[in-house]
Amino acid sequence: MSTAELKTSDLVTALKAAAEPTRLRILLLLAGGELNVKDLTLVLGQSQPRISRHLKLLFEAGLIERFREGSWVYFHISDRQPGGRLALRLVADVDPSEAAVRLDRERADALKREREASAQAFFEKHAADWDRIRTLHVAEREVEAAMREAMGSGPFRFLLDLGTGTGRALELFSDRFERGLGIDVNQAMLAYARAKLNTDGCTRAQVRHGDIYALSIADRQADAIVMHQILHFLSDPSLAIREAARVLAPGGKLLIVDFAPHELEFLRTEEAHERLGFSHDQISDWLKDAGLVPRMVRDLTRKPGGSEKILTVTLWLAERPRDFKGNTNRDAAATGTLEEAR
The missing domain is CATH 3.40.50.150 (Vaccinia Virus protein VP39)
Known part of the structure; x- marks a missing residue:
């Protein structure tokens, strides 16, 4: 991606938002799929207000998108916007074998497996x-x-x-x-x-x-x-x-x-x-x-x-x-x- 897609002031804001360690971890997780605030609090082990604050800053910087579904709000990175393309480029440069990155990914995958196991249990109960x-x-x-x-x-x-x-x-x-x-x-x-x-x-x-x-x-x-x-x-x-x-x-x-x-x-x-x-x-x-x-x-x-x-x-x-x-x-x-x- 070319940084020319963003105005200089927007580029500086986006890079500052992504530079904070927790927010970079959030971007790495969202690059793997859509998550809500509750998901991120469980994976990252931080309070909901703190996670919500980080998400707000990432959203305002144009790095992530959000959509409401009932009482839940999901967040994701979209390559349809310049900020999203920048975010994907930034996370692509992070070594996936780093211990913290790997642990976050394992926790997120475990969370998804747990939820889908719940759906499977429901199917088993109601198959007939x-x-x-x-x-x-x-x-x-x-x-x-x-x-x-x-x-x-x-x-x-x-x-x-x-x-x-x-x-x-x-x-x-x-x-x-x-x-x-x-x-x-x-x-x-x-x-x-x-x-x-x-x-x-x-x-x-x-x-x-x-x-x-x-x-x-x-x-x-x-x-x-x-x-x-x-x-x-x-x-x-x-x-x-x-x-x-x-x-x-x-x-x-x-x-x-x-x-x-x-x-x-x-x-x-x-x-x-x-x-x-x-x-x-x-x-x-x-x-x-x-x-x-x-x-x-x-x-x-x-x-x-x-x-x-x-x-x-x-x-x-x-x-x-x-x-x-x-x-x-x-x-x-x-x-x-x-x-x-x-």
Whole structure:
């Protein structure tokens, strides 16, 4: 990056903010993924007011960005701003083998594993009735009809369902693919999905245990990928999208289905949701960063009834450019059209 991207006064402010040891440690952690104040207090072992003060200074210096999600605020480094590019350059020069840096990273990784273990425990407890639980949040028939419309008629040579859960997406598209594969980390969910697929005679679909962050699938293999109601359970949704993009073939389609931003905190505390929904721009930016072209975004909202709290389900459809050469291409992604449907 060229320092000419920042005015001299802004550059001095940014460098002074990053020079303080704790703030440099924060930048190193945020370079590895989005974190909130509570996460940083646990990893760094410092008080919440002190961490909040450091984050405020980094934000004001333009080195980090923040976004609110319910009662929580997440922080991250974005390469879309000059300050973020400067921050990434600064942390890239830090030796990752230094003891303090390594310890912080290990603590952050342990924190993410603990949270995802909580989500896995929830899945194990509710494996048999997960489909029923999802219908409590949104009208599933309407969502499934919108999913089939968004993906088109295919046919797809290889459809990949990431975070397959009960395998419902494989059933939903079983008439449109030659081969379907569902990936999930939870063995109880996989056992349920496998039994369900066998019972329903979906012989061209299989489910496998796997890590959504590190798929054991070669580059550019899938011509259709579905991520149905999985991102809100993940510590690092953007990484999961990048990994999905890696295995998506040129011209292939990625369909993401998840909640729009909401403030139902009980979903975090009682149902292991890491994120309280995602905005249109947030997912679209992640798709572009992964080298994909956003093609459509559509919101599905039920009419409120009485005191019932309503969740909006959003569908995002993106494609891999057919001339994709293997590297992230934000310029190509930026030319994608984004259609709003209400």
